[in-house]
Amino acid sequence: MTVLSLNTKQKYGSLLAGNAFYEPGDFSSITTVTVGSGGTSSVTFSSIPSTYTHLQIRYISRGLGSANNDTYDIIQFTFNGVAGTSYAWHEMAVDGNTSGAVMAQSGSSAAYVRSWSAGNLSVSGNYGAGVVDILDYANTSKNKTIRMLSGFDNNGNLGGNPLKYYRYGSASANSGLYLSTNAITSITINGIGNLDQYSSFALYGITA
Amino acid sequence: MAKTYTPIATTTVSGTSTTTVTFSSIPSTYTDLILVSNCGSSTASDLNFELNSNQGDAYSWTAIGSNGSAAYSARYSSQTYSGRLNYLGYQSTNNYSMVNIAHFMNYANTTTYKTILSRSNNASLGTDAIVNLYRSTSAITQIKLLLASNWYFLSGSTFTLYGIKAA
Numbered sequence: 001m002t003v004l005s006l007n008t009k010q011k012y013g014s015l016l017a018g019n020a021f022y023e024p025g026d027f028s029s030i031t032t033v034t035v036g037s038g039g040t041s042s043v044t045f046s047s048i049p050s051t052y053t054h055l056q057i058r059y060i061s062r063g064l065g066s067a068n069n070d071t072y073d074i075i076q077f078t079f080n081g082v083a084g085t086s087y088a089w090h091e092m093a094v095d096g097n098t099s100g101a102v103m104a105q106s107g108s109s110a111a112y113v114r115s116w117s118a119g120n121l122s123v124s125g126n127y128g129a130g131v132v133d134i135l136d137y138a139n140t141s142k143n144k145t146i147r148m149l150s151g152f153d154n155n156g157n158l159g160g161n162p163l164k165y166y167r168y169g170s171a172s173a174n175s176g177l178y179l180s181t182n183a184i185t186s187i188t189i190n191g192i193g194n195l196d197q198y199s200s201f202a203l204y205g206i207t208a
Numbered sequence: 209m210a211k212t213y214t215p216i217a218t219t220t221v222s223g224t225s226t227t228t229v230t231f232s233s234i235p236s237t238y239t240d241l242i243l244v245s246n247c248g249s250s251t252a253s254d255l256n257f258e259l260n261s262n263q264g265d266a267y268s269w270t271a272i273g274s275n276g277s278a279a280y281s282a283r284y285s286s287q288t289y290s291g292r293l294n295y296l297g298y299q300s301t302n303n304y305s306m307v308n309i310a311h312f313m314n315y316a317n318t319t320t321y322k323t324i325l326s327r328s329n330n331a332s333l334g335t336d337a338i339v340n341l342y343r344s345t346s347a348i349t350q351i352k353l354l355l356a357s358n359w360y361f362l363s364g365s366t367f368t369l370y371g372i373k374a375a
């Protein structure tokens with residue numbers, strides 16, 4: 001069989017007609033943001049295509065500056081630029097200060113869903129990490145559910161200020177709810193303060 | 209969009225003499241590594257890992273877990289020889305395998321220390337999550353899995369390493 005390219009009028013023996021083979025991915029990289037010198041106040045993924053079933057964000061990050069000023073950071077996720085009270089979350093995490101203690105925390109009518117990372121008083125070079133799954137993000141019939149595994153370990157070091165409740169580390173499993181049936185087309189990520197240089201957030205799409 | 213989540217290598221244990229499983233010459237071309245383990249131990253043991261043959265005190269971890277009746281947390285600093293992929297979901301001699309998924313985040317980064325997120329499930333004994341810190345800025349090129357006291361992995365234990373590449 002011979003195929004004629006409509007562009008070049010060239011004949012090929014394959015239906016690819018000179019084009020590279022394309023295999024739709026089950027797990028595909030969409031985009032990545034790595035924070036540059038001086039840090040940044042937020043990271044935004046915009047114009048997210050609705051062609052996937054689920055999204056996953058994989059990150060390493062570290063808080064920056066006096067607004068963080070702790071061994072840990074709270075990574076905050078908002079969607080479609082919606083602030084206010086459209087979010088709820090539950091969290092099971094290591095207290096990280098009191099030996100053996102486990103925290104169970106929650107937020108309702110919240111301004112974001114959250115996960116954990118390392119703060120600017122963590123040991124030098126320490127970046128916390130997280131894996132965040134946003135399920136059925138493009139579904140226009142459901143509110144959106146998010147699940148997260150995240151945390152940091154600070155090798156037994158506290159930050160220094162005895163008046164603050166610093167943490168040696170935490171491992172955290174979180175769930176989140178975004179009360180909207182709109183498809184998620186943008187995601188904004190903040191820390192307590194700025195995000196430090198080399199923090200990196202990668203967005204992936206998963207096809208069912 | 210580029211397809212990723214690529215299998216790099218897989219190992220299935222046979223016999224009664226395999227005390228370590230090593231993934232070596234790991235290419236630096238991915239962003240994260242994901243290790244999926246379904247394994248058992250000849251004697252109750254946690255699943256430990258050694259990176260780049262580093263047996264110094266470069267490992268520390270924070271763990272949370274439950275054994276079905278209580279929740280726990282634990283923390284260990286400056287550990288020598290290895291980090292840990294599970295804490296409370298001990299493997300054992302029974303037929304309940306431990307399933308573990310570990311994320312080696314930005315493993316090839318030569319600027320930051322490495323954080324490893326791990327989740328374990330053991331239908332008989334419990335479930336847990338661990339965050340490991342590996343205090344090295346070297347790219348991870350080798351992962352060795354081992355049990356306590358040179359116990360051996362049960363025959364049929366499987367370990368698969370995947371690579372994920374960010375755009």
